[in-house]
Amino acid sequence: MERLPIVHGLIRHTDRLLVPLAQQGWGRGAYALRSVSSSLRNMTVGARPSALDAWLAVLLVTGVLGFLAIGVGFLKGHDKVFGVEQEVPWGVLISTYVFFVVSSTGVCLVSSLGHVFGLRRFEGLGRQAVFIAIIMMVSGFIAIGAELENPWRLFIYMVVTPNFSSAIWGMGVLYSLELVFLVVEFILLSRGEMARRSKETSGPAGLFYRTLALGDATRSEVQQRSLRLAKYAGIGAAISGVAATSTLGAVFGVMGARPLWYGPFMPLYFLLTALVSGAAVLALVTFLGYKTSQRRRNEGTQASVKDLGNLLLGLLGLFALFSVWSVVVRSYGHIPAGYDALMLLVRGPLSLPFWGLEVAVGMLVPLGILLTPRARTLGGTALAALLVMVGMFAARYDLVVAGQLIPVTGQLTPLHYTPSYTEWLIVSGVFATCGFLYTLGHRVLPLGHGD
């Protein structure tokens, strides 16, 4: 099989740059970088060239554009290039953050049905699911990092002057904790495979796998112990994930000044939607694995997609019920800003993303597909899952934006928010980064069941 020309080309150019540097006395550093790049080249051997190559190129360019946009945002100031303004300070970057981190926890929870709770039909999700949870979490962190005005201070003052009563503090700590558990779980789950690969490869690639194998992990009792420990890490990830996601719900739920968000409903709503997104993401990637990998083109994968489809159907039904009641309940009583904010969604400026994307694309069509036996093929299930994700992205946006548009001051007319191009560039960059990491992960890490 051929090597990936794009990655290959990049590496070749890096090599050209690094060799003279090394010769001019930049010495070890340049050589070390060079050996990393050549090992990357070794690891990326064996993909189907053209289609994957174009896919990676698109992701790379979009990702780079996104990061440039983040840079522009910080250099010029968010007030200059973002659509958010004084009265509507949270925009599409916040909703994108919510979309990613909640989905990440959902993936973690749904996959732990197999490798933590031991439901056999979900066991095949293992390593790949944990990896996806990690990269979705990282993607979410990029989105919120781009939105905060001074993100670097977060690392200092969350520790130096923490505020335990702040839901954002709790959310930050718990998601970080979940991420640590997920990374530990992933490494423990992959030790044996990493050890096998480190035997097969040499040089920096070998070192890479040897490091991830945490030393000698070829003996089966070592591997068994790792898998047992991985289960505990998985339980840790699930617990911190449940806590983190419900705390993110509380970030909105405790806002007495924003009636659309206020109340104990939010943490539960976030947990439920996490499970919906998790089932959808896993159905989608399992289907992708079935389509793109010879090894996974088997009945086990088919059954897996089917099971995830069942799970998605059940959760989606519950989500639809939640949505119906949240509209109905809020339309009674006319709680001042709560009712007004709901009306923005139901028959105001947000009615297109609400009825069109959140309800029709994200709920009704997927429910239709999953309930119709003829439509519910493997591809149909994957399509339903994709639509659910689109709807979920819109649902995050609707919730975040609608909650802010009713002014808290004496202004009579609702406020407006339209994301700027810079914001959309960042959002697409975050999606591309996630896709790039996913593709790269499939090239260099053991993600599949039999990989």
Add this chain to the structure above:
Amino acid sequence: MNVSRRKFLGMAAKVMVGGIIVYGVTPSVLEAIARDKTPQASSPNDGKQKHQWVFVVDVSKCIGCMKCLEACKRENLVPPDPDSRRTWVEEYTAGEDGAALGHTANWGSDGPERTGPSAEHQEPAGTKGFFVPKLCNQCEDPPCVPVCPVSATFQTEDGIVLVDAKRCIGCKYCIMACPYGARYLHNGTRTVDKCTWCYHRITKGLPPACVEVCPVEARLFGDLNDPESPVRKLLKEKMTQVLRPETGTKPRVRYLGLQEGVR
């Protein structure tokens, strides 16, 4: 490994309980401890506080000259754009049913009537109208303080809510939490900023800048601990109201002559 439904539910329950313990219990315990160390603003008249500052706005006197806005921007280096504001003046006219309708354009920074009411609320000449100056309420129970993840915003012992700009990460959660819209993002420092009742002046015995420039005494400021304070006498004589009492924030800005429909 395969598990029974009963075992699965058992494990699911443990995860839920674990989640509740990790977030639900620990921080609240920690918070209780933290609260023990930092005394909250004590209730009025217990004599412990050095100052009991109070701000009074007399709606019936305000003529909408907007001198307060200019003075505030100069005094506190507030960026010139109208959306950056520590204080602002809302303009109301009476609707057909007599209730007040707000239609503030640019927070009053264009001056009264210069932009005119918006087309939707075009009122016939001679309709009743009035101005409502607004600023930070320095709430006794400020909803903005407990939400800050890095404790960048806090309440001083004499009850003023301040922002430590050096710590602010710019998450804007406090802007969300304020039911009065009193906070904004300072585009120069990229941190959240708000009215401090000119803390740097009042701690030296001077009135806030907006109070000093008001030509009609629509803005009044004083210390209830000072027996000679005119504001103290005024509050004894007249009934006052606060904005949005239903939010439970216990605002310290008292309004005279506030009308129905002002929020």
